[in-house]
Amino acid sequence: MPNGVIKLIDFGCAKRLAWVSLSGTHSEMLKSVHGTPYWMAPEVINESGYGRKSDIWSIGCTVFEMATGKPPLASMNRLAAMFYIGAHRGLMPSLPDHFSGKAADFVHVCLTR
Numbered sequence: 001m002p003n004g005v006i007k008l009i010d011f012g013c014a015k016r017l018a019w020v021s022l023s024g025t026h027s028e029m030l031k032s033v034h035g036t037p038y039w040m041a042p043e044v045i046n047e048s049g050y051g052r053k054s055d056i057w058s059i060g061c062t063v064f065e066m067a068t069g070k071p072p073l074a075s076m077n078r079l080a081a082m083f084y085i086g087a088h089r090g091l092m093p094s095l096p097d098h099f100s101g102k103a104a105d106f107v108h109v110c111l112t113r
Helices: 052-068 079-087 101-110
Strands: none
Touching: 052 101
16 A cells, blocks of 8 residues: 555455345355465464464465465465465475575565464
């Protein structure tokens, strides 16, 4: 935003509960979740809450993708990436060596559990 506030939005992981027809009536419930798990914070995957920390995680993933052209863990399939993020206590991938130390530190801090 012009005032320096970062705003990200991703409805890719939103669960669609119902839809409204043209007549204004609700239709059947939809039970599938579609989305972009590479940007999901551990607490979102583990369904333990969502807050500012989740947003900071997403900013780190976005900066990582801007720097490398792909999100963290993109070499894994989506299910494996979700398991890694949600259950694994290890480090997320780091930026390549040719990026500045400040950029790498920023992403590392954002992607800290």
